[in-house]
Amino acid sequence: MKRSIVMATALTVTWSLPAAAQTKDANAEFEKFRAEMEESNPAELFELKGEELWKAKRGPKNVSLAESCDLGQGIGKVEGAWVKMPRYFADADAVMDGERRIVWCMTEKQGFKFADIAKKPFQGANDNNAPDITNLVTYVASASKNMKFDMPLHDDKVRDAYETGKAMAAYRAGPYDFSCNTCHGADGKRIRMQNLPNLSSPEGALRGVQGWPGYRMTGGVMLTSQWRMNDCFRQQRFPEPKYASQAVTNLIAYMTGNANGQMYKGPGIKR
Amino acid sequence: MKNYIVTIPAAVAVTALLAGCAGGPSRSEAEYRQLALDTIKRDFQAKGQAKYERLTADELQQACNAHANNPPPELAAKLAGAQLATVKLPADDKYLGDWKSGEKIAQSGRGFTWSDKAENPAGGNCYNCHQIGPNESSFGTVGPSLLGYGKTRGNSPEMQKYTYSKIFNAKAFNLCSEMPRFGHAGALNEKQIKDLVALLLDPASPVNK
Numbered sequence: 462m463k464r465s466i467v468m469a470t471a472l473t474v475t476w477s478l479p480a481a482a483q484t485k486d487a488n489a490e491f492e493k494f495r496a497e498m499e500e501s502n503p504a505e506l507f508e509l510k511g512e513e514l515w516k517a518k519r520g521p522k523n524v525s526l527a528e529s530c531d532l533g534q535g536i537g538k539v540e541g542a543w544v545k546m547p548r549y550f551a552d553a554d555a556v557m558d559g560e561r562r563i564v565w566c567m568t569e570k571q572g573f574k575f576a577d578i579a580k581k582p583f584q585g586a587n588d589n590n591a592p593d594i595t596n597l598v599t600y601v602a603s604a605s606k607n608m609k610f611d612m613p614l615h616d617d618k619v620r621d622a623y624e625t626g627k628a629m630a631a632y633r634a635g636p637y638d639f640s641c642n643t644c645h646g647a648d649g650k651r652i653r654m655q656n657l658p659n660l661s662s663p664e665g666a667l668r669g670v671q672g673w674p675g676y677r678m679t680g681g682v683m684l685t686s687q688w689r690m691n692d693c694f695r696q697q698r699f700p701e702p703k704y705a706s707q708a709v710t711n712l713i714a715y716m717t718g719n720a721n722g723q724m725y726k727g728p729g730i731k732r
Numbered sequence: 733m734k735n736y737i738v739t740i741p742a743a744v745a746v747t748a749l750l751a752g753c754a755g756g757p758s759r760s761e762a763e764y765r766q767l768a769l770d771t772i773k774r775d776f777q778a779k780g781q782a783k784y785e786r787l788t789a790d791e792l793q794q795a796c797n798a799h800a801n802n803p804p805p806e807l808a809a810k811l812a813g814a815q816l817a818t819v820k821l822p823a824d825d826k827y828l829g830d831w832k833s834g835e836k837i838a839q840s841g842r843g844f845t846w847s848d849k850a851e852n853p854a855g856g857n858c859y860n861c862h863q864i865g866p867n868e869s870s871f872g873t874v875g876p877s878l879l880g881y882g883k884t885r886g887n888s889p890e891m892q893k894y895t896y897s898k899i900f901n902a903k904a905f906n907l908c909s910e911m912p913r914f915g916h917a918g919a920l921n922e923k924q925i926k927d928l929v930a931l932l933l934d935p936a937s938p939v940n941k
Contacts, residue, residue, distance in 0.1 A: 708775035
C-alpha cells in the first residue's frame with residue numbers, strides 16, 4: 462500500500478518535467494531529479510508483476526519459470542543471473558542475453574509460441590500495461606541490484622558474440638551511412654541535447670547497460686535493452702533487428718563486456 | 733639436465749598459448765566483420781520504408797567498413813573522385829536560396845526511418861549534429877559548430893559551390909565522414925540544399941550576424 466502511494470506520487474511529479482528539457486540547466490536538474498527518483502523508481506511496480514509471473518504456473522504446459530527456467534545459476538535462481546548474461550546456454554546451444562533467455566524458457570518450458578511473444582514485445586506509448594516479457598525482464602534484472610557486471614568473456618562462445626557485436630557496431634550502411642559508432646563511438650557527443658554514451662568505453666558501456674530495462678518518463682513506459690537496440694536501428698535508418706535474435710544478443714554482449722566489473726544499480730529511470 | 737632446460741620454456745609457451753585462447757578473440761578482425769555481416773543479413777527484416785536492401789553496403793561504405801574508416805591512399809583517391817562525380821550542381825549556377833526556409837530544413841530531423849512516411853519530404857537533420865544559428869541552443873556536437881560559417885569563410889562563388897557540394901555529398905571531401913550524403917541519398921533536393929547554403933553563407937542569415 463505504502464509502495465503504491467509512492468508510485469502514484471512519482472508518476473505525477475514526472476509529467477511536468479519533459480516540457481522543460483532542452484537546456485544544460487534542465488539536464489542538470491533532471492540528473493538531480495533522477496537521483497532522487499531512483500529511491501522510488503516506478504520500475505518497482507513492474508518488478509512486482511514480473512515476480513508474480515515468474516512464480517505462476519502458466520502456458521500450455523502449465524509450469525512456472527521458477528520451477529523450470531535456468532538463467533545460468535541453476536533452475537529458478539534469479540539472484541545475480543542478470544549481470545552474468547549474456548552467457549552460453551548448452552541446452553539452446555546459443556549465447557543469449559537475459560531477455561532472449563527468458564523468451565526461450567517461455568517457449569521451451571511453458572509452451573508459449575514465439576510468434577505470439579514477438580508480435581508485440583514492447584510497451585507502446587498508449588499501452589496501459591507492459592508485456593509480460595518486460596515485467597519478467599525487470600524482475601530478473603532487479604535481482605542483480607548492486608552486483609557487478611560479470612559476463613563470462615573468457616568463454617570462447619561469449620567472446621565470439623562480443624567480438625561480432627563489436628564489428629556490428631562499426632558496420633556502416635543505409636541511406637545515411639550510419640553505424641552504431643556514428644553516434645556512440647566517441648566521448649562527449651550529443652544529438653541535440655541528448656548525451657550519447659561512448660559504448661566502447663567502460664563508463665559509456667555502463668550507461669548503456671544500466672539504463673535498460675528502464676522506466677521512461679516520456680509516455681510512462683517500461684522498456685528493455687531489446688527495445689533500445691530496436692529503436693536505435695530505426696534512428697540509424699536501418700531495417701529492423703528481429704526480436705530476441707542473435708544480432709541483438711551480440712550487441713548487448715559487446716556493451717556488457719565493456720561494462721564488466723562495474724556495479725549494476727538495478728532497473729533504470731530515463732527521461 | 734638437458735631435458736630439464738628444454739621443458740621450462742615449453743611449459744611457459746603452453747601456458748601463454750592457453751592464456752591467449754581463454755582471454756582473447758579466437759578469430760581475426762576480418763573474420764568477425766564477415767560474421768557480423770552474416771548475422772545482420774540473417775537477423776534483420778524490412779520494416780516500413782526501410783527495405784532489406786539497405787543492409788548492403790555500397791562501394792564507399794564497404795571501403796570505410798573494411799579499413800576502420802581510413803582506406804589506403806590509392807583506394808581513397810579513387811573513391812573520392814567517384815564521390816565528387818556524383819555531385820549534381822544547379823543548372824542555373826545559382827547557389828544561394830532562402831535562409832529562412834533553410835533554417836526550417838535544418839531544424840527538421842524527419843526522414844528515412846521505418847516510422848517516417850516515404851512520401852513526406854526529409855529534413856536536413858542539421859541541428860541534430862551541428863551548432864548553426866545563434867537562437868537555437870538545442871544542438872548536437874557530432875559535427876563541428878557552423879556558427880559564423882559564412883562570416884569566417886566569405887561568400888565567394890567558390891565557397892558557395894563548395895558548400896553546396898559538401899551538403900550534396902560530404903564524402904567527396906572527407907571520404908569516411910560521419911555526415912550523410914544528403915543529395916546523393918535523395919534526402920534533400922536542389923532547392924532545399926540551396927536554402928541550406930543560404931543559411932550558412934548569406935550575410936543576412938543569423939548564422940553570420
